[in-house]
Amino acid sequence: MELTSSSFANGEKIPTRLAFAVPADPGPIAFSDNRNPHLAWTGAPDGTRSYVVTCIDHDCPSAPDDVNQPDREIPETLPRIDFTHWLLANIPASTTEIAEGSHSEGVTTRGKAADAAPIGVHGQNDYTSWTADDPDLAGQWNGYDGSAPPWNDSIVHHYEFTVFALDVDRLDLAPGFTRDELTAAMAGHVLDSASIVGAYATNPRLH
16 A cells, blocks of 8 residues: 655645644744645555554654743654554545545644544544643544654654555444454454655754
C-alpha cells in the first residue's frame, strides 16, 4: 500500500493549519485551525473490507516535570512515549481518501462528540488524559486533534499517520474507543498498512 497527502509531504513540516497549537505573540502558544490533513491511499490488497486510520506522536515526553516551564527546556535525552492524536475505524472499503478538514475544523473545547465522524467512527485521543486536570479543557477528546508539542521541548516531534487495510467489514467498537481497544480489535485482521510522517514544533527556537 501507499499513503500520500496533499496537505504535507512525507518527512516534511506539518503546516500550522493542521496543528492544535501554534507559537503566539504574546505567547507562548495559541489555538490553531486544527484541520485534519488530506490522506489518500492506493494498493490495498485483495480481500480488503474496511480501513483504520491513526496518527501517533512518538516523541511525547515520558515525564511532565519540565513540560512548558519557562525557565528550562525538556532535554533531548528524556525517554519518549506515544501520544495518540487520531483514531478512525470502520472506514468503508469504497473510501480511499479523506479530505482536509472533513473530520476536524477548529478546536472543539472539551472534545468533539464521539459519534460525529462523517466517515467511520471516532476513537478517543490522548488530549483526554492530557487535559484531565484543566478545568477549562477537561473532557473526552475524540477524533483528530492536531499537534501541540510542549513549547519548551528541545526536539522536533514526529507524527506518524497510518492506514490499515482490514479483512472485516467493521470492528466491534463503540464511538470513543481507546487505542488499546482498537489494537485488540484489529489483531489478526490487518492485511497491509502504509504510513507517512510529518514534523512539528512549537518551540520558537525550532519552529
